[in-house]
Amino acid sequence: MPFKIVFSGFLLLCLSFLPVFGQEESVSRSVDSLLISNGDKTPADTVPSMPRTSLEASIQRTQEASFKIGRVNQILRKELDTTDIALLIPQADRFIQTVESRLDNPESKINLRYINALLNWRETIGEKINNEDKNISSRIQELALVKQKLDSIRQDDNIRGQLRDTTLLPEYQQSLRTLRTNLELADSTLNAQRLSVARFQSRVANLNIRIKEIDERLHSEKRILERALFSKETNYIWEPREFFNTERLIDVFRDSLRFNLIILGGYINNHLGLTAFLIILALLMYRWASSNLRKIRSEKEFATIIMARIRYLPKHPFLTSLLFVLAIAPLLFTNPPVSFFIFILILTVSISGILLRLRIGKRGMRVWLLLYGLFVISSASNLYWEVAYQERWHLLLFNLAGVLLGLKLIRLQKMEKEYIPEYVHILAKIYISFCSISILANILGRFSLAKMIGITATLSLLHAISLIIFIIIIKEFIYLQIEVSRKNENEFTSVIDFYDIQKRINSLFSYLAIAIWAYYFFESLTILETLLEGIGEFLSKPRNILNATFTFAQIAVFILVVYISTFLANTVAYFANIKDQQNVNFRNKRLGSSILLIRLAVLTVGFLIAIAASGIPVDKIAIVLGALSVGIGFGLQTIVNNLVSGVILAFERPIQIGDVIQVGSIEGTVREIGIRASKIKNWDGAEVIIPNGDLLAQQLTNWTLSDKQRRVELIIGVSYSADMDLVTRLIQEQLDREEVLKTPPARVYMQAFADSSVNFRVLFWVNDIDIWVILRDQVMRSIWKAFKDNNVEIPFPQRDLHVKSFPGLIKESISKASDIEESEDEDKKINPDKS
Numbered sequence: 001m002p003f004k005i006v007f008s009g010f011l012l013l014c015l016s017f018l019p020v021f022g023q024e025e026s027v028s029r030s031v032d033s034l035l036i037s038n039g040d041k042t043p044a045d046t047v048p049s050m051p052r053t054s055l056e057a058s059i060q061r062t063q064e065a066s067f068k069i070g071r072v073n074q075i076l077r078k079e080l081d082t083t084d085i086a087l088l089i090p091q092a093d094r095f096i097q098t099v100e101s102r103l104d105n106p107e108s109k110i111n112l113r114y115i116n117a118l119l120n121w122r123e124t125i126g127e128k129i130n131n132e133d134k135n136i137s138s139r140i141q142e143l144a145l146v147k148q149k150l151d152s153i154r155q156d157d158n159i160r161g162q163l164r165d166t167t168l169l170p171e172y173q174q175s176l177r178t179l180r181t182n183l184e185l186a187d188s189t190l191n192a193q194r195l196s197v198a199r200f201q202s203r204v205a206n207l208n209i210r211i212k213e214i215d216e217r218l219h220s221e222k223r224i225l226e227r228a229l230f231s232k233e234t235n236y237i238w239e240p241r242e243f244f245n246t247e248r249l250i251d252v253f254r255d256s257l258r259f260n261l262i263i264l265g266g267y268i269n270n271h272l273g274l275t276a277f278l279i280i281l282a283l284l285m286y287r288w289a290s291s292n293l294r295k296i297r298s299e300k301e302f303a304t305i306i307m308a309r310i311r312y313l314p315k316h317p318f319l320t321s322l323l324f325v326l327a328i329a330p331l332l333f334t335n336p337p338v339s340f341f342i343f344i345l346i347l348t349v350s351i352s353g354i355l356l357r358l359r360i361g362k363r364g365m366r367v368w369l370l371l372y373g374l375f376v377i378s379s380a381s382n383l384y385w386e387v388a389y390q391e392r393w394h395l396l397l398f399n400l401a402g403v404l405l406g407l408k409l410i411r412l413q414k415m416e417k418e419y420i421p422e423y424v425h426i427l428a429k430i431y432i433s434f435c436s437i438s439i440l441a442n443i444l445g446r447f448s449l450a451k452m453i454g455i456t457a458t459l460s461l462l463h464a465i466s467l468i469i470f471i472i473i474i475k476e477f478i479y480l481q482i483e484v485s486r487k488n489e490n491e492f493t494s495v496i497d498f499y500d501i502q503k504r505i506n507s508l509f510s511y512l513a514i515a516i517w518a519y520y521f522f523e524s525l526t527i528l529e530t531l532l533e534g535i536g537e538f539l540s541k542p543r544n545i546l547n548a549t550f551t552f553a554q555i556a557v558f559i560l561v562v563y564i565s566t567f568l569a570n571t572v573a574y575f576a577n578i579k580d581q582q583n584v585n586f587r588n589k590r591l592g593s594s595i596l597l598i599r600l601a602v603l604t605v606g607f608l609i610a611i612a613a614s615g616i617p618v619d620k621i622a623i624v625l626g627a628l629s630v631g632i633g634f635g636l637q638t639i640v641n642n643l644v645s646g647v648i649l650a651f652e653r654p655i656q657i658g659d660v661i662q663v664g665s666i667e668g669t670v671r672e673i674g675i676r677a678s679k680i681k682n683w684d685g686a687e688v689i690i691p692n693g694d695l696l697a698q699q700l701t702n703w704t705l706s707d708k709q710r711r712v713e714l715i716i717g718v719s720y721s722a723d724m725d726l727v728t729r730l731i732q733e734q735l736d737r738e739e740v741l742k743t744p745p746a747r748v749y750m751q752a753f754a755d756s757s758v759n760f761r762v763l764f765w766v767n768d769i770d771i772w773v774i775l776r777d778q779v780m781r782s783i784w785k786a787f788k789d790n791n792v793e794i795p796f797p798q799r800d801l802h803v804k805s806f807p808g809l810i811k812e813s814i815s816k817a818s819d820i821e822e823s824e825d826e827d828k829k830i831n832p833d834k835s
Helices: 002-028 055-077 083-104 112-154 170-227 249-270 272-299 303-309 317-332 338-356 362-381 389-415 424-443 447-485 495-524 528-540 552-582 594-614 618-634 637-652 692-697 724-734 769-789 817-830
Strands: 035-037 161-163 543-545 548-550 660-663 666-673 677-682 687-691 700-702 710-718 747-753 758-766
Touching (some): 055 112, 083 112, 083 170, 272 447, 338 362, 362 389, 389 424, 495 528, 528 552, 548 552, 637 666, 637 692, 666 687, 677 692, 710 724, 710 769, 724 747, 724 758, 724 769, 758 769
Antiparallel strands (some): 677 687
């Protein structure tokens, strides 16, 4: 019975849901009777195929489609910028035609330098074409996305639908017509732009193919010329000539000059931003130098001494600024052509010649002018794009002249050592060697090799001399800034500090100058690219030690960054010490022990940057540190203790550079707080190195921790017969002087009754510990003089001797010297043998 009741209830519940399901199905199959599709049949007896969306949803989707078309039109209005492409394509065509005509001409013998210039030019044009190709590809992707959006709008049923009664909602009808019109216009604009972009894409692709072919031909020709560089090109010099004068040298020079000017102009035009930056940098340096010179002349009392130490800046601040910028310019430009090198080098050497007039005498200037003439001729000959055997005898003559000038430069350096640095004779010997090799190669028919070596020798010699001046200019800039930073007009760098600054700066910038010179040198020999590729391959080749893999490039980068950070840390500490010397009387203005924190921070950051830049895995660093921890546990406790003690000294600052301290029996002035140990200069002038751990472990007395005051103590003894009140008054009068502090006041105490004197204890304070010895001497002298004028006796030690008896001796009867003489005479009479 209960089962029947439950089953009947469940059946009634299921039947109650049937109307609901039927209603939902009828609703889902219903349509909006206001809309009709353009493709539907409209007779009354037919049932049209109606869209399933409502009128409200159709209006909303129409509005969304209008917004999409608006965004599409914004994209289409930003057409592809074809200005650069339109200029680049004719330029690339001319380049390709020029190279092909030169390579296809059997009578034209292109030299290696011209091949390198063409490769540089090709690389520049290739980069431009690749950039334009990327822009075209990006535009093609944008247009493809636009096409997808337009296709999605066109396929929407709402675009094809309309109202059954066209008199209803005219605004909606108009928006549909406008939407269809805009869709067609956008589609036609899209197609036009797709065709235009496709045309440029095909032309750029064609240029890329042709440039790659030219690149392969140029590299093939370069390899041929490099292999033939050491082989015989023409006859020996004593044999009949094997070449014909196809062109005059003046014509070759004119054509080469025109070609190189085109390359130079195009290269500078492509780097206008960097060129403008260097010009602005030169102007800023000129303004900085002029301002510092003006401040020194107007504010410094010893301006004459300061100006005597610098040679170039006071006379030519603009030329020195320009020379600095020109010296570093080639390192900032990418793939510069040989014409750019020559242009920069001519400006650099010309400015150097003007500056050298301030240093060398008339004989030295004559040698320089002769070398400068060879330099100009070599620079012009270096621009030839064809092998001109006609200049063979000219080259031989110039190399002989270079040998003679090199010998003369060596003799001149020995005669005028005060004007010409001693390392100039080394440059001269190298120059003579290169000229001699060039002469030998020329005689043996290796003309291209002879020309390359001879021109490189002349260019490198004058470039090296220019870079020497470049280093001197940098040192002058830095020294000038140091002097300007000194606030006191009576202060200036001592001679020792001046040469110390020069020595510290010289090492780093000498390496920079060597790098710049080597860059020019190997580029002139046309082996820079090959050398860099070889070095790069050697450095990047993986090496294995046990299970560790590394490259020499990682090690080189790590060492370089660590070296630079060490140099910066030491230099910052050095100049901070100089700054502290200016504030020696103001302890709160000195960096003092904080210099150690600065050094540690620079070294730590440099070490981390070295790890990141070198790409050394951190897990391997952890292994090394783990190994070091074992070493620390066994044998490096003392070093770590001193290192940690140095950090504690830097944070707690119990001592600073310039403080007068006493550690055990050592007393002196703190000169340096290092990472492991500190330096103290004692009163004898010796520098005592004390580990930082000892400074914390031993009792440390700092006389200048809070101020530089010091108490002076004197013990003065007077005789017992002196008037003690007078003595006190005389001592007090001598302490009434300006150098003795009034607070705390000077005190005179009667100290003790000694054996020979009554001792007074004199206490007074001086403001500066540096003068306490001098002031003590003055006070003691004045006290002695006052005692003497007032008859106050300063007794020396005395003892009273009381003799009572001498046991064991006979009774003495001699009391005077005459009695002794009489006794001796009587003894001689009794015993004559004793005489």
